[in-house]
Amino acid sequence: MGAGWAAQGLLAAMLAAAPEPRVVSALEKVRPGVTLKGEKEARLSLARGECEAAQVVLPPDVSRLRVKPLALKGPGRKTLEASVWREAFLEVKTPSNSQGGTGPWPDPLVxxxxPPGxxxxxxxLYVELCAPEQQVPGTYQGALSMEADGKPLSPVPFSAEVQPFVLPATSSLPNSFGISLYSIAKGHGLKPESPEARELLRDYALALLSHRVSAHGMSMNPPPVRFEDGKPVVDFSTYDAELAPFLEGTALPSGARFTTTDVRDNPAARTDKEKAAYYRALAEHFREKGWRARLFFYAKDEPKPEDVPLVRAQAQRVRAANKDVPVLVTTxxxxxxxxxxxxxxxxxxxxxxxxxxQTCRNVLPLKALRGKLEPHVKVWWYQSCNSHGCTGGPAEDPSVEKVYSGWASYMVDHPAPLNRAMGPLAFLSGVDGELYFDTVFAYNTKDPWKDLFEFGGNGDGTFFYPGTPSRPGFTRHQPVVSLRLKHLRDGLEDYEYLQLLESLxxxxxxxxxARRLTRSGYEVxxxxxxxxxxxxxxxxxxxxRWEASEYAKRSGVRPK
Incomplete structure (x- = not known):
């Protein structure tokens, strides 16, 4: 850590000596004074169905910036269009642990x-290329043209090699990340029942889905139900309007779908018998619709000993209704x-x-854990403050600090590879899915633009920032995605690469x-x-392998 901080100031000196834009890896976090070796051009490779990005570092003290649209030209006059954001900074006051640090950290993509920081x-600039599944493979080229304070900067050449192989639009790894209409409405200063808030919820869910992430929570409103002679009569119209596009693959042009969604308990179902009937009706509705997403019941979160009877009762009710709806327990x-x-x-x-x-009361490698479970039980995992320490800052005891360091992490002030590591880790371990409790938690407690410190970490439970018309640079309410969400997505794409290799x-x-990237959860x-x-x-x-497989399909020759 000390060696890295000792090099502060060299990046600024380098850019001052040669004030031309420089390209750096998307896996770097560009901070004031941190030394990074830049390149004059960007070279990217991406599969069809994948997004890849590069960062363009501009000369210092740029105030007014204008970027021309970038479209790379490829085979047969086909184009590959880029999305460009500017990276804003979060001022970290308390580091997440010894791997973090105070001061400005890049995270919001505005x-x-x-206005400049x-x-x-x-x-x-964060420059992202996304190749649809239908994109023609080949080499695409173009140049990013910019003006700073009314004067042109040196254009930055971009080349992208679109590969012939395809990644699936829907994540092969089931996942479920929390989001809430009520948190979003609070963060944007809207009434949750307003049409504007509900449209904004859709925008947030689309942002998650476009990053291969499925959501639980959403509006949290269950479909209305009444009981006639003990039989449930359920009105699914509002529920379907909210969820159907994400479950049927019509929300995005790619056809991506949620992999999971949660059962929403209904207060109108008061007795165990009514609850079971309501759960049964919900599961039957999913079957009739042909929705592939795994409908699951989220039991009491992180149950304490006194919660055991509640969790057992919840599981019993759900199974009495339908054994095909799994009960998820975080423990x-x-x-x-x-x-x-x-x-x-x-x-x-x-x-x-x-x-x-030990930072867990029962540590078991996945293989040993599976050996103690019934064969049908799936195993997911999730990050918590146990990955970075729950108090903030380095622990006084070096042995304690060590066990809270090195883990895959979604914290702002941690290296980008830690933000990206969960995908390769999931492949290497063989875990069945990933859970995360929230993506907009800080909207409830503070101004996310100024502070994301929760549960001892900077960004725990929050991957977005609220873009509002009152904030300079925004003309409407919109979700502002984070660099960390991009890194999370890239990790899920790593998972797809590894899965595809295995299938071939x-x-x-x-x-x-995978082992070269993530030897264990804390060796990244x-x-x-x-x-x-x-x-x-x-x-x-x-x-x-892909080309050999495609040749075999055409010729009938089995690939070696």
């Missing part, structure tokens, strides 16, 4: 025309809750034993590649160059 912060293996969970979700640190104090007969290679490679090298090797191997 419109280019938004505080003096001394870099001007960085390590617990004999008191045995048999209650169909999806068991311990925190990440419960899977990886390490020397020193490259299981050993895929596992070795933080050098962006290593991540990029592994990605290049996976791309080369995938392209070769």
């Amino acid at each position: 419109p280019v025309e938004a 505080p003096k001394g912060t870099p001007t960085v 390590p293996l617990d004999e008191a809750l045995r048999g209650s969970a169909d999806i068991l979700a311990p925190t990440l640190n419960c899977f990886f034993p390490r020397p020193g104090p 007969g490259e299981q050993t290679f895929a596992r070795e590649a 490679e933080t050098d962006p160059r290593q991540w990029e090298q592994v990605r290049r090797e996976m791309t080369t191997r995938l392209r070769k």
